[in-house]
Amino acid sequence: MTKYLDVATIRQDFPLLTAPFHGKRLVYLDSAVSGQVPLPAIERMHHYEAYEHTNVHRGVSTLSQEATDSYEGAREKVRALLNAPSSKQVIWTRGTTESINLVAQAWGRQNVKEGDEILLSAMEHHANIVPWQLLAQEKGAKIKVIPMNDRGELILEDLDGLLTERTKIVGVTQVSNVLGTINPVKEIIAKAHAKGIPVLVDGAQGVPHMPVDVQDLDCDFYVFSGHKLSGPTGIGVLYGRKELLEAMPPWHGGGSMILSVTWEKTVFMGIPAKLEAGTPAITQAIGLGAAIDYLKGLSFDRIAAHEHALLQYATDRLKAIEGLRIIGEAANKASVISFVLEGIHPHDIGSILDHEGIVVRAGHHCAQPVMQHFQVPATTRASLAYYNDEADVDALVVGIQKVKDIFG
Numbered sequence: 447m448t449k450y451l452d453v454a455t456i457r458q459d460f461p462l463l464t465a466p467f468h469g470k471r472l473v474y475l476d477s478a479v480s481g482q483v484p485l486p487a488i489e490r491m492h493h494y495e496a497y498e499h500t501n502v503h504r505g506v507s508t509l510s511q512e513a514t515d516s517y518e519g520a521r522e523k524v525r526a527l528l529n530a531p532s533s534k535q536v537i538w539t540r541g542t543t544e545s546i547n548l549v550a551q552a553w554g555r556q557n558v559k560e561g562d563e564i565l566l567s568a569m570e571h572h573a574n575i576v577p578w579q580l581l582a583q584e585k586g587a588k589i590k591v592i593p594m595n596d597r598g599e600l601i602l603e604d605l606d607g608l609l610t611e612r613t614k615i616v617g618v619t620q621v622s623n624v625l626g627t628i629n630p631v632k633e634i635i636a637k638a639h640a641k642g643i644p645v646l647v648d649g650a651q652g653v654p655h656m657p658v659d660v661q662d663l664d665c666d667f668y669v670f671s672g673h674k675l676s677g678p679t680g681i682g683v684l685y686g687r688k689e690l691l692e693a694m695p696p697w698h699g700g701g702s703m704i705l706s707v708t709w710e711k712t713v714f715m716g717i718p719a720k721l722e723a724g725t726p727a728i729t730q731a732i733g734l735g736a737a738i739d740y741l742k743g744l745s746f747d748r749i750a751a752h753e754h755a756l757l758q759y760a761t762d763r764l765k766a767i768e769g770l771r772i773i774g775e776a777a778n779k780a781s782v783i784s785f786v787l788e789g790i791h792p793h794d795i796g797s798i799l800d801h802e803g804i805v806v807r808a809g810h811h812c813a814q815p816v817m818q819h820f821q822v823p824a825t826t827r828a829s830l831a832y833y834n835d836e837a838d839v840d841a842l843v844v845g846i847q848k849v850k851d852i853f854g
């Protein structure tokens with residue numbers, strides 16, 4: 447056990463992690479796909495649904511006012527988490543994917559024209575590629591790519607040359623969901639800003655692993671998903687610089703985002719409402735707020751230190767396995783480890799480990815360009831969270847040995 451967190455006590459807050467799975471102890475090493483939700487967040491959502499539920503921003507009923515307070519309170523928790531200047535700059539979405547589509551469709555359609563360039567990194571998740579490709583196709587713009595080396599680090603020496611007068615936006619992931627690489631986003635942002643170019647940071651794999659300060663980063667957009675931060679699915683966040691959000695046209699239209707509607711025209715509300723049409727995911731927002739409280743209680747610094755120590759331990763143990771190659775060996779990594787085993791397909795590895803009660807992800811991880819770079823069809827990925835410990839890593843190592851024995 448690392449000296450930073452009491453994992454045995456923490457696990458008591460996760461029924462799934464203490465219940466039997468295939469007759470064994472569940473070893474959950476798939477938090478990059480979705481984090482487990484702690485009981486206090488589950489109970490908060492249950493209490494809201496059972497005793498407090500109605501719609502928000504509607505009517506003068508006490509019930510609606512209290513629901514609105516809880517819902518807006520969760521927005522304030524996200525603001526504090528990111529150190530955003532104002533909670534008005536926190537837009538609720540369904541997740542990272544929707545946040546990026548919102549920027550691409552609302553900001554992008556207004557600002558990107560034929561011949562313009564959108565600069566992405568070589569290690570983006572499809573969520574930070576496909577929305578930009580759709581926009582580029584519509585507008586006749588071009589996607590350009592910041593390359594990476596074979597350790598899985600971006601080649602920043604190429605960045606200056608790639609930032610041209612045609613570049614309209616840079617999109618970069620804070621942490622690669624395949625390689626675990628922590629990108630130097632602050633440096634990338636500074637270089638882009640020197641040329642007046644805004645930057646969107648995909649924080650889906652960043653915010654679960656490290657304290658985030660959007661003002662210190664000086665990013666223009668920061669996006670993440672609640673379910674990767676031990677919150678529920680169906681809720682996500684778009685943080686944006688005030689001027690950019692205010693200048694953006696609405697993407698979706700409907701109720702809750704208007705000041706007045708006549709047959710002739712609609713006058714919209716300001717941010718955040720302008721970008722949040724319709725009834726929101728109230729329970730999920732409140733649940734995410736409770737998850738943030740829980741993680742704060744553990745301390746984001748301690749979580750980061752614990753995961754870093756565990757990453758080191760896991761890397762050393764996995765590297766000692768003959769025939770195993772780690773994909774992604776950046777100097778600065780979060781607790782995500784992809785690997786391939788000589789002669790054995792990741793799907794077979796994943797299935798055998800599953801029978802041993804070990805949950806990992808096998809596949810292309812929605813990052814096919816990364817697979818193409820490393821010339822592998824897929825990898826097996828173990829992702830470690832604050833509720834994992836050395837025993838989980840040891841179980842993985844034993845499981846991999848079993849896979850090797852089966853395949854001879």
Ligand code: PLP
Pocket residue numbers: 478479540541542543544571573574619621622623648650651671812
């Ligand atoms: N970006 C990164 C880096 C991710 O890892 C993921 C999900 O794995 C996403 C974006 C998409 O997140 P969601 O499916 O929650 O929208």
